[in-house]
Amino acid sequence: MTADALTPSPSTETTIRTNTLAAAVGVAIRSHRAGDRAAMTDLVRIVTPYLYRVAFSCRLSAYAADDVVQSTLESALIHLPSLRDADAGLAWLSVIARREAVRVSREERRMDLIGDRDGFVDSADSADPERIALAHMARDALLCALAKLPERYRALLTLLFFDDQLDYLTIASELAMPVGSIGPTRQRGLKKVRALIEQDREQRTYASCA
Template sequence: MPNLSVGGVTDHEMQARSEAAGLAILAAAGDQAAWSKLVDHYARLVWAVTRSFRLTDSDASDVSQMVWLRLLEHIDRVDPVRVGAWLVVTTRRECLRVLAFRKRVLLTYESDAFEVVAGDQPELDAELLADERAVDVRRALESLPDRWQQMLGMLMADPPAPYAEISERLDIPIGSIGPIRGRCLEKLRVLLAS
C-alpha cells in the first residue's frame, strides 16, 4: 500500500506522532515502561540536535541528560502531540547554555596566566558603553548653538579659560557666563536623556 501524504506528513509519520503522544501521556501518569519507550523513541533526535552544535561527547551527554530531566520535570505541562518539538527546542536551549558557559572558561597551561587581576582592566562592554556615551555627548554638544559650544569648549579646556578671556572672546558679560553654562548643561542633560 502506498505511503499517503497529508500536508507533507506521511501516514507513517502521523502514526509515529500519535504513538509518541500516547507514550507521553502514559509517562506523565507515571508509567515507567512508557517513559523508557519515550526516551528510546526520541533519543536519536536529542543526540542529533546536540551534535549539530558540535559539542564534545561529554557536553552532548550532559545536555542530553539535562533535556530528559527537564522533560521529566515538565511532562505534565508538555503537549503530548508536540513532545518532539518541545525536546528539540529544549535541547537547543541547553546547547546554547553549555556553549555560553564554555566561552567563560579559560583553559591555559601558562603558570603566570592568572597573575593579571581581571579588575585591573576595563571590561570590553564598559569600553564599548563609554565609546557610545562619548558619541552621544558629542552629538548633543553639536546640537547646541555655536556660541554655547565655544564657551563650553573654553570651560572644559585644560586648564579652563578664565571668565575674563571667555567674556572678551565671545562678547558675553562675565556675570552671564555661569547662568549660560547652567542652561547649556541642562540642555545637554535633556538631550542625553532623550
C-alpha cells in the first residue's frame, strides 16, 4: 500500500473537518442549555469562520458577508430554544446563513437597480404629484390602522418598523414580552392592520358611491 493510498482526499478532509465542527457546535449548544454562560461565546467563536465561508460561497462582498454573519448569529440567539437536536446545530446555522445571504443579495441588487434608475429618471418625474399623493395616502392609512390596534400590537409593530436598530431581545425587554412571542404577535398584528386598511378602503368606496 502506497503512502498516497493512506492520505485522505481533499473531500474526505473537508468531511472530517465539518463533522468535527458539527460535534463542537453540538457540545456548545448543550453546554449553553445546561447553564454554561461561556458556552454562547464559544459557539460564536467556533461558527463565525464557517458562516463567513457560507456567505462568501454565495459571492457576497465583505460588507455583505459581515451583515449575513451578524444577522445569522442574532437569529440563532433568538431561535436557539426551538432547536430540538443540538447535533443538528451546524446544519441549522447553515440554513439560516444561506437564507440571510439570499436576502442580502436581493437587497444589494435592488439598491443597484435603484441607483441605475435614479441616474436616468428626470427630476420632474421624481416629484410626480400623483405618486406623492398615493404615497401619503398609503402612509396615512397605515398610521390610522396602527392607531386602532390594541396597545400590545401597536407597541410591537411601532418598535419593529419604525426603529430598525432594535433587536428582538431589546424589544422583548422593552415590552416585557417573551422573545418567542414576538413573531406570532407580529403576524397577528399585521393581519389586523391589513384587515383595518381593507375595511377603511371599502368604507371609502361605499361613501363615494352613495
